[in-house]
Amino acid sequence: MSRRSDPLHGLTWRTTRSGAGWGPASGRSPEALRRRRFPTMADLERAARRRSPRFAFDFVAGGTGDDRGAARNRAALDGVEIVPRYGRIGPVDTGVELFGRRYEVPIGIAPTGNDGVAWPDASRRLAGVAADAGLPYVTGTLASASIEDLAAICGDRLWFQLYGMPRDDHRVSIDLVRRAEAAGAQVLVLALDAPVRSKRPRDLRNGLSVPFRPSPRLGAQLALHPAWTRAALRSRVPLFANIARYVPDPHGQPGLGAVAGFVQRELRGGLSWDEVRRFRAIWPRALVVKGVLHPDDAREAVDAGADGVLVSNHGGRQSDAAPPGDRRAAGRRRGRRRPEHRPVRQRDRQRSRRRPRAGPRRPGRIQRPGLPHRAGRRR
Secondary structure, eight states: OEEEEETTTTEEEEEOTTOOSSSTTOOOSHHHHHHHHOOSHHHHHHHHHHHSOHHHHHHHHOOSTTSHHHHHHHHHHHTOOOOOOOSOOSOOOOOEEETTEEESSSOOBOOOTTHHHHSTTHHHHHHHHHHHHTOOEEEOTTOSSOHHHHHHHHGGGEEEEEOBOOHHHHHHHHHHHHHHHHHTOSEEEEEOSOSSOOOOHHHHHHTOOSSOOOOHHHHHHHHHOHHHHHHHHHTOSOOOTTTGGGSOOTTSSOOHHHHHHHHHHHOBOOOOHHHHHHHHHHOOSEEEEEEEOSHHHHHHHHHTTOSEEEEOOGGGTSOTTOOOHHHHHHHHHHHHHSOSSOOOOHHHHHHHHHOOOOOOOOTTOOOOTTSOOOOOOOO
């Protein structure tokens, strides 16, 4: 403990090595130091840009086209307003129950295909965060860790997103669903919002491909970002862990190039409503359809047996012209309440009969176009 004085104000105070005191930056715990270093999401984004090679950062941050869809998503989230309520003193409960499971906050971790490019072994790290924070974690078909490994980390927090592989009557797709059920995934998410491969200019400019193609530019990026490079060496290379077992190989262990080629040939992002019904019939737990933006599609999903819909434009990474999900969610709610044909009530008919007719113009008075002229007001 030490004693310090302030000659200007004549104050004396004590400081301790434990960091006890008042103020936003008074804490000394690891969590407090992280908050001081990264007080906002923008600070985290700048740190990620510094630590990651450019191709890895752009893979996450970039959208399709001119990034207009991703920018609209950010603007829509920034425009969300929360009205506080006061006068109720007591414990705050942010928990929510969904599909029979309780989560600590109404927030989840969305799926990211080939997340090992963003950061090596990202899937296991995200599963650990979900387990610690009590969040649902939606792992994807193209995750860098298998369904079974992730279920061992986060247990019943795990959801599984399926991309369809229709060859051989969906042989691979159905087996993935069976594996997710056996591993204990609580929700099956069927992705409808990537029916074709999108054009992402950042990935094209960076020459992103799996496996990586050696080049002086790639070597320079890896050398300038040693943290990412060390993590990649420890976990070898980004791998489609769920898919490798389906790739035929005479040696029994297909290389990354063979697995990536299999994904390029076989994977199809979209599913028909008949295929949704088929997966509904074989999946015993909650089923969610992802990528809904139109009210009619939401009705189709419910009719096909979905327990929920995930309103999404694929993070602005599939169509640059797609609207943000928050607007379409409002439209979906309105569309659900509004009947197809509103009956005309008797009162409406009476109002239409009482509507006054346009009268003659009075000199010196301005009449607005489209409105009936009233001669005067009776007293």
